[in-house]
Amino acid sequence: xxxxxxxxxxxxxxxxxxxxxxxxxxxxxxxxxxxxxxxxxxxxxxxxxxxxxxxxxxxxxxxxxxxxxxxxxxxxxxxxxxxxxxxxxxxxxxxxxxxxxxxxxxxxxxxxxxxxxxxxxxxxxxxxxxxxxxxxxxxxxxxxxxxxxxxxxxxxxxxxxxxxxxxxxxxxxxxxxxxxxxxxxxxxxxxxxxxxxxxxxxxxxxxxxxxxxxxxxxxxxxxxxxxxxxxxxxxxxxxxxxxxxxxxxxxxxxxxxxxxxxxxxxxxxxxxxxxxxxxxxxxxxxxxxxxxxxxxx
Amino acid sequence: xxxxxxxxxxxxxxxxxxxxxxxxxxxxxxxxxxxxxxxxxxxxxxxxxxxxxxxxxxxxxxxxxxxxxxxxxxxxxxxxxxxxxxxxxxxxxxxxxxxxxxxxxxxxxxxxxxxxxxxxxxxxxxxxxxxxxxxxxxxxxxxxxxxxxxxxxxxxxxxxxxxxxxxxxxxxxxxxxxxxxxxxxxxxxxxxxxxxxxxxxxxxxxxxxxxxxxxxxxxxxxxxxxxxxxxxxxxxxxxxxxxxxxxxxxxxxxxxxxxxxxxxxxxxxxxxxxxxxx
Numbered sequence: 001x002x003x004x005x006x007x008x009x010x011x012x013x014x015x016x017x018x019x020x021x022x023x024x025x026x027x028x029x030x031x032x033x034x035x036x037x038x039x040x041x042x043x044x045x046x047x048x049x050x051x052x053x054x055x056x057x058x059x060x061x062x063x064x065x066x067x068x069x070x071x072x073x074x075x076x077x078x079x080x081x082x083x084x085x086x087x088x089x090x091x092x093x094x095x096x097x098x099x100x101x102x103x104x105x106x107x108x109x110x111x112x113x114x115x116x117x118x119x120x121x122x123x124x125x126x127x128x129x130x131x132x133x134x135x136x137x138x139x140x141x142x143x144x145x146x147x148x149x150x151x152x153x154x155x156x157x158x159x160x161x162x163x164x165x166x167x168x169x170x171x172x173x174x175x176x177x178x179x180x181x182x183x184x185x186x187x188x189x190x191x192x193x194x195x196x197x198x199x200x201x202x203x204x205x206x207x208x209x210x211x212x213x214x215x216x217x218x219x220x221x222x223x224x225x226x227x228x229x230x231x232x233x234x235x236x237x238x239x240x241x242x243x244x245x246x247x248x249x250x251x252x253x254x255x256x257x258x259x260x261x262x263x264x265x266x267x268x269x270x271x272x273x274x275x276x277x278x279x280x281x282x283x284x285x286x287x288x289x290x291x292x293x294x295x296x297x
Numbered sequence: 298x299x300x301x302x303x304x305x306x307x308x309x310x311x312x313x314x315x316x317x318x319x320x321x322x323x324x325x326x327x328x329x330x331x332x333x334x335x336x337x338x339x340x341x342x343x344x345x346x347x348x349x350x351x352x353x354x355x356x357x358x359x360x361x362x363x364x365x366x367x368x369x370x371x372x373x374x375x376x377x378x379x380x381x382x383x384x385x386x387x388x389x390x391x392x393x394x395x396x397x398x399x400x401x402x403x404x405x406x407x408x409x410x411x412x413x414x415x416x417x418x419x420x421x422x423x424x425x426x427x428x429x430x431x432x433x434x435x436x437x438x439x440x441x442x443x444x445x446x447x448x449x450x451x452x453x454x455x456x457x458x459x460x461x462x463x464x465x466x467x468x469x470x471x472x473x474x475x476x477x478x479x480x481x482x483x484x485x486x487x488x489x490x491x492x493x494x495x496x497x498x499x500x501x502x503x504x505x506x507x508x509x510x511x512x513x514x515x516x517x518x519x520x521x522x523x524x525x526x527x528x529x530x531x532x533x534x535x536x537x538x539x540x541x542x543x544x545x546x547x548x549x550x551x552x553x554x555x556x557x558x559x560x561x562x563x564x565x566x567x568x569x570x571x572x573x574x575x
Contacts, residue, residue, distance in 0.1 A: 013472045020474045021389055027381030031448060032402030034441045038409065038417045045420055097316035105313060114321060116564050121324050123556040125502030127533045128549055132327055134536065161323055192302045194309040215408065222410025224505045225533060249412045253505060256419070271416050275409075282408040286401065 042275050046268035058269060064235040066255070066263040073270060075237045079152075079245040080221050080274075082238060083231065086156025087163055087220040092213055094160070095167030099209075102168070103175040104197055122165035130229030133158045138230055147242035150232030155245065158226055163216035170215060170289075174208020175201060211289040218281040221274070224249040248274045328553055335550025343547055348515055352531060353541045357548055359517045363432075363525035366518060367511060368500040370436025371443060372493060378440075379447025380482075380489060386448075387455045388477055407445035414442045415509035423510060430512025430524040438510045439503060443496035450495065454488020455481060457574050487570040491563045498559040501552065504529045528552055 050058050053071060061072020098118060102111055133154055142149030178201055186196040202209070232244020233254060246254075252267050252274075259267050300308075346356030382399065390396045418438030428434045458481050466476040482489075504527075512524035513534060526534075528548050535545040 013475075017472050017474050024381055024385040024389055027378055028385035028399050029402075030378040031382060031406050031444055032399055034444065035402045035406050035409075037421070038413065038441075041417050041420055042413060045416075094316050094320050097313045098320050101313050101317040105310060114317065116560065117321050117324055119564075120328075120557070120560050121320075123498050123502070123560055124324075124327060125504065125529050125552055125556070127502075127504050127529050127536075128327070128331065128552060131532070131536050131545070131549065132330070136330075164320060192306040194306040195302055197309075218408050218410075222408075222412065224410065224412040229533075229537060249410060249505075252412055252416060253508075256416070256509060268416065268420075271413055275413055278408055278410060278413070279405065282405050285408075286404060 039275070042268060042271050045265065046270075046272035049262055049265040050269045050272070059273070062237065064251070066259070066266060069262065071262075071266040071269070073248070073251075073273060075235050076246050076248045076251045076270065077273065078237050079231070080247040080249070080277075082152050082241075082245060083155040083159055083227065083247060084217055084220040086152060086241070087159035088213065088217060090157055090160025091163040091167055091216055091220075095164050095212070095216070096171060096209065098164070098168045099171035099175060100197055102172050104193060104201070118165055118168050121161070122169075126162065126223060126226040127229070129158050129162055130226035133226065133230035141242070145242055147240075148232055148244055150230055150244050151242045152231070152238050152245045153241040155227050155231040155247075156241070158230055159220045159223055162223060162226065163219045166216045166219050167212045170212030171205070171209050174205040174212070177208070178204045207288045207291050211285045214281050214285040214288065218278055218285070221247075221277060221281070222249060224253050228253055248277075328557070331546065331549045331553050335546040335548075335553070338543055338547030339550055344551070347517075348544075351515065351540055352535050352544055354544075357528065357531060357544070357551075359515055360526050360528045360531040360548070361551075362517060363511070364501055364527040364529075366432055367435045367439060367507065367525060367527055368497055370432060370521070371439035371500050372496060374436060374440035375444045375447050375496065376493060379444050379492070380451045382448045383451035383455055383489075384477055384482075386452055388473065388481065403445045403448045406441070407449070409442075411442060411503055411505040414438055415506045417441075418506060418510035429522060430510065430514070431522045432511060432518055432525050433521040435507055435511030435525070436521075438506050439500050442503070442506060443499055446496050446499065447489075447492050450492025451485070451489045454485040454492070454570070457488065457570075458484045459574065487566045487573075491566045491570070494559055494563050494566070498556055501527070501555055501559075502529055503527075504533050508533075 049071070053069075058071060058073055059077065060074050061070065062074045063070040063072045064075065098114070102114060102118075106114065137154050137157060138149035138151075140149075141147070141151060141154055145153070182200050182204055183196055186200045187193075191199065227247050228250045231247065231250060233246045233250055234244040235246045235251070238245045248270050251270050255263070256267055343356045344361055345358050347358050348360075349355035382403070386396055386399060415438070418434055418441075422428045422434035422437055423430055462480050462484060463476055466480045471479070507527050507530050511527070513526045513530050514524035515526055515531075516523070518525040528551060532545055532548040532552065535541055535548065
């Protein structure tokens with residue numbers, strides 16, 4: 001009897017296990033489903049108006065006057081590209097330097113201090129970065145270089161700082177993933193540490209570093225609140241780095257509060273363009289990063 | 298003329314260290330700057346009193362409540378989904394196209410900017426499902442935003458549990474699910490908690506999502522359908538509309554203290570977790 005009971009409960013457990021597996025599979029698709037639903041909603045809300053007024057006038061039109069049904073996004077596209085490029089100019093050298101120092105030029109004790117500090121940079125809310133831009137950087141730029149201060153330059157510097165944690169953490173990972181034999185071989189040939197970094201380690205970690213830069217780009221393009229506070233938000237193509245600028249993200253956030261009808265749809269269209277840019281960047285970063293894994297092992 | 302390698306090394310070392318020290322200095326500067334101006338504002342009353350005159354005077358009590366409730370909601374929704382996904386990815390499949398799709402989905406979701414989440418939450422929860430600007434809409438949208446973080450950290454935590462634990466559990470006659478719930482998850486708990494705490498940090502600091510989905514009402518929320526303002530949103534509005542710099546610094550100081558606390562806590566948990574398995 002007892003033996004039979006045990007078998008019965010064993011079968012029940014096996015059946016429960018199958019149920020659990022099914023339930024987990026459903027749960028595991030949550031992230032994919034969320035991604036799909038977001039895509040459907042943003043694209044569904046944003047594309048009709050793009051086709052109504054023509055994709056070309058949307059992308060290349062230079063006037064954004066929603067009240068007069070002029071929905072040219074060109075200034076915002078250029079704006080996003082400018083501040084992102086500026087952010088990379090600042091973020092990449094600093095980020096790579098930190099990553100190299102953390103993996104190659106520091107003792108364990110020093111690393112134990114620097115690493116959490118850099119992780120902390122990632123935790124600071126973007127409104128706080130924006131605020132620091134407003135109270136420190138913008139007045140400084142206004143007094144030193146002239147212009148309104150709220151500018152491409154201010155946004156680039158703050159975004160450059162904000163993308164540091166992304167660049168550093170992924171670059172550190174890819175530098176650490178290089179087998180020790182690379183370093184040993186290079187040093188055995190008489191190379192200095194810097195020569196090893198320059199000629200062996202950086203080329204070996206290339207795809208990881210590229211992926212980190214692309215993901216940093218994605219963060220810079222997607223950042224909203226900090227940029228709104230410091231970029232000046234004028235919907236025109238900037239002529240110099242001291243001119244104010246409006247990005248795709250700011251365009252959405254600034255006007256969403258009161259937009260209605262076609263104006264609101266045009267903001268969703270802005271979202272579609274942003275979404276497409278981000279998805280392309282993500283996919284490229286993903287492919288580059290997985291190529292790195294492929295060559296390593 | 299070729300540079301002597303040793304000179305090159307010395308120059309490189311100085312340049313790299315300078316850049317690194319500047320980076321660290323920027324962070325220290327931000328924290329000191331905010332705390333020096335914000336800490337004098339802080340008091341128990343600041344945290345527990347209602348704001349007066351849109352935040353010009355008084356405290357920030359409703360925004361503290363709003364932050365806690367919204368964040369708790371997001372964590373409650375995202376944790377089961379994220380940990381479940383992680384369990385499935387680590388314990389129930391071994392590669393294959395299905396896992397690759399799930400991973401790709403999670404990674405893409407991690408890269409989506411918060412303003413897109415905000416737009417999405419606004420159109421789906423606030424307007425289509427008619428939840429309005431509410432704690433419910435805000436928590437759901439935030440949950441989606443932090444889902445990839447929870448998946449990734451839980452996955453890493455579960456993966457670092459030594460395989461031997463599972464083998465022993467199976468050899469004692471446990472089923473897979475028993476092994477997962479009684480052996481793997483307890484061992485991976487500190488790692489999973491670390492991910493949850495990191496997500497708390499992201500939710501507290503988030504502004505764009507919250508403004509579009511939970512609104513910015515400065516009243517104390519009464520139900521999950523009330524609109525609510527978080528500390529980050531409050532700080533943004535105080536600073537941007539120039540309502541009160543003094544209270545803006547106070548609110549920012551609390552945000553910074555919360556983030557510092559969260560980072561110290563995760564660092565401590567991580568170190569304990571790593572020590573346990575190495």
